[in-house]
Amino acid sequence: MDNPNILVTNDDGIYSPGLKILFDAVKPLGNPIIIAPETPKSSSGLGITLHKPLRLEEVNVNGLRMWSTNGTPSDIIYLAQRIANKIDVAVSGVNIGDNTSIQVILSSGTIGAAAQAALIGVPAIAFSAAVSSAGELEAVADFIAAGARAVVSHVMRRGMPKGIDVLSINFPREFSPNTVAKTAEAARLRYEQYLDERVDPRGGKYYWLYGEQKNPRPGTDVYVVNVERNIAVTPLYLDLNANKCNAHDDLHDLINSITTAIRSLFPP
Amino acid sequence: MDNPNILVTNDDGIYSPGLKILFDAVKPLGNPIIIAPETPKSSSGLGITLHKPLRLEEVNVNGLRMWSTNGTPSDIIYLAQRIANKIDVAVSGVNIGDNTSIQVILSSGTIGAAAQAALIGVPAIAFSAAVSSAGELEAVADFIAAGARAVVSHVMRRGMPKGIDVLSINFPREFSPNTVAKTAEAARLRYEQYLDERVDPRGGKYYWLYGEQKNPRPGTDVYVVNVERNIAVTPLYLDLNANKCNAHDDLHDLINSITTAIRSLFPP
Numbered sequence: 001m002d003n004p005n006i007l008v009t010n011d012d013g014i015y016s017p018g019l020k021i022l023f024d025a026v027k028p029l030g031n032p033i034i035i036a037p038e039t040p041k042s043s044s045g046l047g048i049t050l051h052k053p054l055r056l057e058e059v060n061v062n063g064l065r066m067w068s069t070n071g072t073p074s075d076i077i078y079l080a081q082r083i084a085n086k087i088d089v090a091v092s093g094v095n096i097g098d099n100t101s102i103q104v105i106l107s108s109g110t111i112g113a114a115a116q117a118a119l120i121g122v123p124a125i126a127f128s129a130a131v132s133s134a135g136e137l138e139a140v141a142d143f144i145a146a147g148a149r150a151v152v153s154h155v156m157r158r159g160m161p162k163g164i165d166v167l168s169i170n171f172p173r174e175f176s177p178n179t180v181a182k183t184a185e186a187a188r189l190r191y192e193q194y195l196d197e198r199v200d201p202r203g204g205k206y207y208w209l210y211g212e213q214k215n216p217r218p219g220t221d222v223y224v225v226n227v228e229r230n231i232a233v234t235p236l237y238l239d240l241n242a243n244k245c246n247a248h249d250d251l252h253d254l255i256n257s258i259t260t261a262i263r264s265l266f267p268p
Numbered sequence: 269m270d271n272p273n274i275l276v277t278n279d280d281g282i283y284s285p286g287l288k289i290l291f292d293a294v295k296p297l298g299n300p301i302i303i304a305p306e307t308p309k310s311s312s313g314l315g316i317t318l319h320k321p322l323r324l325e326e327v328n329v330n331g332l333r334m335w336s337t338n339g340t341p342s343d344i345i346y347l348a349q350r351i352a353n354k355i356d357v358a359v360s361g362v363n364i365g366d367n368t369s370i371q372v373i374l375s376s377g378t379i380g381a382a383a384q385a386a387l388i389g390v391p392a393i394a395f396s397a398a399v400s401s402a403g404e405l406e407a408v409a410d411f412i413a414a415g416a417r418a419v420v421s422h423v424m425r426r427g428m429p430k431g432i433d434v435l436s437i438n439f440p441r442e443f444s445p446n447t448v449a450k451t452a453e454a455a456r457l458r459y460e461q462y463l464d465e466r467v468d469p470r471g472g473k474y475y476w477l478y479g480e481q482k483n484p485r486p487g488t489d490v491y492v493v494n495v496e497r498n499i500a501v502t503p504l505y506l507d508l509n510a511n512k513c514n515a516h517d518d519l520h521d522l523i524n525s526i527t528t529a530i531r532s533l534f535p536p
Contacts, residue, residue, distance in 0.1 A: 045313030046375040053466070053474035071477075074375065078461045078477055102506055103387050106374075107314040107342065119371050119457060143530055150529035154522045161519055164510045169526075177534040181526035183519055185509050189387060193346045198321070206321035209339075209346055231530070233523055235510035238370055241453050242432045242505035251429050251451055254422045255501055258437075258449035261418035262411055262499070266445040 004030040004088035004156065007080050007117070010095065011073045011109025013040045014061050017134050018094035021141045022127065023064060025148035026091060029156060033084055034066035035076045042097075044072045044109035046116055054079060073113030077120065090117035091152060093127030094144055096137055098170045100128075100221040100232065101190035111168055115238055118165035123155050129171040130225050136173065143175040147231060164235040170221055172229035184232035187220035272298040272356035272424065275348050275385070278363065279341045279377025281308045282329050285402050286362035289409045290395065291332060293416035294359060297424060301352055302334035303344045310365075312377035314384055316342045324350060341381030345388065358385035359420060361395030362412055364405050366438045368396075368489040368500065369458035379436055383506055386433035391423050397439040398493050404441060411443040415499060432503040438489060440497035452500035455488035 006026045010018050014036045026032050035056070054071040056079055069079055073092065080087050095110040105111050114124035127148050131137045137144075151169060160167070168186075172179065191211025198206055216222035224232040274294045278286055282304045294300050303324070322339040324347055337347055341360065348355050363378040373379050382392035395416050399405045405412075419437060428435070436454075440447065459479025466474055484490035492500040 040319070043315045043318055045315045045380070047311045047313045047315055047377075048375055048461075049477060050311060051308070053476060054463075055472070055474055075477060078463055079475065082463060082465070082475070102508060105508060106380075106383065106506070107316055109315075112313070112374075115374065120461070142533060146529040146533055147526045150525040151522060154525050158521075161522065167522075175530060175533075177531060179527075179530050181523045181530075183511075183523060185511065186507075188506070193316075193388070195322075195346055195350060197350070204323070206323055207347065207350070208321060209317060209343060231526055233519060233526070235519065236508045237510035238374070238456070238508060239454075240370060240373060240504045240506060240508070242503035243451075243453065251501060251503065253426075254419065254429065254435075255449045255451060257418040257422050258415045258499055258501070259447075261414040262443060262447050262449075263445060265410060265414055265443075 005084040005086060006030045006032045007087045007090040008032050008034045009073055009076045009092050009113050010036050011041045011044060011113065012096055013037045014059065014066060014068050016096060017138050018096060020064055021094050021145050022091050022148060025145040026152050029153055034064065035069060035080055035083065036066060037073065038068045038070055041072050041109045043107045044112060045107045046074050046112040047072050048074045056082060073109040074116040076113060077116040087122050089152060089156060090114060090122050090124045091127065094137060095128035096131055096134060098128045098130040098225050099126065099168060100170055100225055101187040103189050103191065105168065105186055111166065114166045118238060123160045125151055125155060125167045125169065127169050130173045140175060144171050147171060161235065163237060165238045166236040168234040168236055170225045170232040172225050172231065174229060179230055181231035181233055182224060184221040184224040184234055185219065186234050187216060187222045189214055190222050273352040273354060274298045274300045275355045275358040276300050276302045277341055277344045277360050277381050278304050279309045279312060280364055281305045282327065282334060282336050284364060285406050286364060288332055289362050289413050290359050290416060293413040294420050297421055302332065303337060303348055303351065304334060305341065306336045306338055309340050309377045311375045312340045312380060313375045314342050314380040315340050322347060341377040342384040344381060345384040355390050357420060357424060358382060358390050358392045359395065362405060363396035364399055364402060366396045366398040366493050367394065367436060368438055368493055369455040371457050371459065373454055379434065382434045386506060391428045393419055393423065393435045393437065395437050398441045408443060412439050415439060429503065431505060433506045434504040436502040436504055438493040438500040440493050440499065442497060447498055449499035449501055450492060452489040452492040452502055453487065454502050455484060455490045457482055458490050
């Protein structure tokens with residue numbers, strides 16, 4: 001690829017330092033184009049915007065030229081075609097907070113943007129870090145930039161590994177000479193979700209949704225990043241069909257009961 | 269189950285006739301509890317709301333008692349615990365518009381709600397119809413109610429078929445004595461996405477995101493519902509790990525390049 005176009009996006013919005021880290025990481029590899037949401041769109045999953053018009057505005061954030069939009073991370077994959085003829089690679093993040101477990105992956109805007117890119121055939125890599133603030137992210141920026149550059153450079157030279165749609169990379173909150181990268185399967189659940197009920201000054205009830213961590217199982221992405229404090233590389237394939245691996249489960253009776261119910265509404 | 273609690277939700281909001289169709293379908297089977305978004309939340313995927321408080325208000329819509337919330341379909345799965353001690357089955361829909369293909373499934377709020385329920389172990393079924401308006405949905409309400417009741421009744425008696433997290437049922441836009449239900453694998457892509465660029469009265473550019481249908485492959489959910497006009501039953505399993513079916517893809521070089529990049533930042 002001759003000066004390839006590298007889309008840089010995220011779900012934390014244009015003011016997140018994660019964009020600058022990814023920009024620095026990929027700058028030596030091609031032409032980075034930053035497009036990000038004007039406000040944070042965490043937990044937007046692969047949501048796209050069909051019911052309202054999308055805007056795209058050129059802005060300068062701390063010396064970094066980028067495009068700001070009212071759309072979601074997934075919208076950005078399609079908005080990118082107005083900025084560049086062709087996107088060669090899409091990188092998303094670096095998310096403030098790790099995106100581990102299927103539960104979190106399915107609702108993550110960071111991974112959502114990468115998945116949306118993968119669906120239209122663009123090699124896509126999502127980056128997240130197990131930090132809880134912009135400051136904590138900046139403290140490990142050099143390590144993450146180096147790691148991200150290694151991944152993107154590899155994918156640009158060799159292509160995405162076979163059978164993989166999205167590479168999700170989760171960095172730990174601190175690094176040492178012993179920090180290693182390893183493949184880690186996404187756990188199924190990360191949080192038990194709870195509701196915190198409160199009462200507003202006018203006497204109305206409202207609720208905060210919050211998660212409490214479950215104990216992670218060794219070998220999973222949650223464990224590798226948060227317990228071992230290593231770098232988890234999780235290869236994702238975008239297929240939810242249940243019959244992929246095993247023989248068809250026997251759905252015959254259920255299927256037949258539907259057909260019978262419909263037919264019973266017509267006169268014999 | 270003794271008078272089981274059946275959560276009825278959707279992503280089209282409290283005014284969609286789809287809620288009434290599902291309510292009628294499951295009323296003979298247990299205790300339906302309707303909780304739905306106060307405004308349409310189409311394409312919200314599995315997005316959950318962490319950054320703002322959630323509200324829950326009892327309302328009466330066309331004689332139907334239900335709960336209205338500012339949250340997403342996925343939030344509703346957790347809000348439900350404030351209305352009922354335990355949810356035994358969750359049904360979502362009937363969505364105005366079919367939810368076929370992985371592309372659409374991953375961003376669908378209807379399926380998102382069902383997937384969120386499945387993640388916490390609740391049997392979950394999503395219902396959608398290949399119609400384009402509330403009126404078109406109401407015209408086939410009896411058929412859909414009969415089909416939905418057959419599915420829910422089956423799952424309540426026999427449990428979810430093994431290895432399946434979510435059953436996604438897509439109904440056609442019209443029914444005949446020859447209409448049958450069949451298993452259909454989710455296609456990967458349904459739409460090519462495009463941007464329509466326009467200019468507002470003040471001279472500012474804005475964009476509409478829209479999809480153009482790709483030619484569906486026989487046997488897929490898109491084909492069964494939209495070409496054959498039959499009922500597609502698509503069993504989903506919530507796992508995106510790429511290494512599920514085949515041997516690990518060789519990620520060794522990529523993994524090693526990350527570890528090497530990190531190590532190079534420490535003095536020898």
